[in-house]
Amino acid sequence: MNTKDFWFDLPEELIAQDPLEERSSSRLLVMDRESGGIRHRHFYDIPEYLRAGDCLVINDTKVIPARLHGVKAETGAHAEILLLKRRTKDEWECLVKPGKKLRNGACIVFGEGLLMGEIVDTIDDGNRIIRFRYEGIFEEVLDRLGEMPLPPYIHRQLSDKTRYNTVYAEHDGSAAAPTAGLHWTKELLEKVREKGVEIAHVTLHVGLGTFRPVKSDTVEAHHMHSEFFIIDEENAAKMNACRAGGGRLICTGTTSCRTIESAALPDGTIPAKSGWTQIFIYPGYRFKAMDGLITNFHLPESTLIMLVSAFAGREHVLNAYRAAVQEHYRFFSFGDACLFL
Structure with missing residues (x-):
């Protein structure tokens, strides 16, 4: 599989340099991963797409001013x-x-x-x-x-360090934010809970490898970085109860996805587990546990757009990205979000 198959053209002015004043006011591109159909919404609309019995998986790592x-x-x-x-x-x-x-x-x-x-x-x-x-x-x-270790495509420092952390960040250890989670507010999470959606915490400490480009001509030749993750007994039980009851595991971010897919057994059961993962998810990968993904827009030819393409189909994803460019969505860490179901 060629790395260049994951390229798309992105005008530089669409790379978000600052977070929006209100976290949940980001735009949300919603895509049906079977049909490729697209809807344009806002992140505060996301409870409409979650239902009682689902489980929202969030990564509670905390970025340090590294x-x-x-x-x-x-x-x-x-x-x-x-x-x-x-x-x-x-x-x-x-x-x-x-x-x-x-x-x-x-x-x-x-x-x-x-x-x-x-x-x-x-x-x-x-x-x-x-x-x-x-x-x-x-x-x-x-x-x-210390300063927050913002990615290289963001050219100015934050005046408020908390904006490069999620509202549920708890465990120090990341050199980069799990950026899909930056859109959640405490009020929006409470709205989701009131709807009957369980919320499960996992921890994966994000390394700088998340920004490293794929330099090999083929996807398979890329060496993935390793990151430390933790799933405790309580949250493993929440996710397994959701699956047993016919609910969906909806991951906030590629880091939450990589965590549960690293731990999951072949039948999709998620044990309590901790350790290092180098899992590299690209088209051809068979997902064991994740049913839906909330994520930001990622860099061309990155391991992250490859992961999303494995879940929703390369052509569907690239079509969604082209639509986002046409609609002037904001890209990357402080940009807008996607929901793939």
């Missing part, structure tokens, strides 16, 4: 790091810039000494292991000094 700017202690030269994975209490795997000048043993000063980092190792993919020193609580220092 981008730090500092200076090399030896030279005063600017250094930028991005926290990726916590290895121990004070050691993190990080992406560093400029990579060629930040080698093992280098010391980086952040916030005029509020935080110090020493590069203690370089790992296979060029990322660094950094050991931090600080006074007090690391998370409080990070909240003071």
Whole structure:
């Protein structure tokens, strides 16, 4: 399967640079994945498409202000790091810039000494292991000094850090937001509950691999990044009860999809489970558990548009994207949403 089969033309002005003032006022493209039929709605209309007995699956990971700017202690030269994975209490795997000048043993000063980092190792993919020193609580220092790690196609920082997290974000650990969830408000979630829809929480800590382009000519040659996920007993039971009762599992976001599809048994049962997943979903994949998907509009030739195409059909999805361009939908992380049923 060729990577170029997932290309579409997107005018740059349709890439959303800021979130809307009201989360749920985003537009919503609703597509019947069997017929390919499309309706244009708003996200606040989404309860109309959910029914009693369904289960809405949401990813409650929380993005941390993982981008730090500092200076090399030896030279005063600017250094930028991005926290990726916590290895121990004070050691993190990080992406560093400029990579060629930040080698093992280098010391980086952040916030005029509020935080110090020493590069203690370089790992296979060029990322660094950094050991931090600080006074007090690391998370409080990070909240003071760090920036939200917005994707590269967003060119300005947020004035309100909370807008790059969902209203139900709970567990620190992501370097990127599960952006489909940014449209939900507490009021809209309550409306869904009142309709008889169960809400199940899963956790998948989103890594920067979600933004990495597929550089191989063929889809099958792409190496997928790994991410850590958790499904606890209570929420596994909610999802299994939904399936047993004939309800639908509707995932908010590709991260929720990847979580339940990673854990699901061949018969669709979802056990309580945690671990690392490198699942790569593209056309030809047979879904075991997910029945519906809420997601944003994704980059051309990305693993995410491939996942959506596996669920709803490549031609249907590309037709929907072309319609969205014609209708001037807003694309990517702060953009509008789709519902595939």
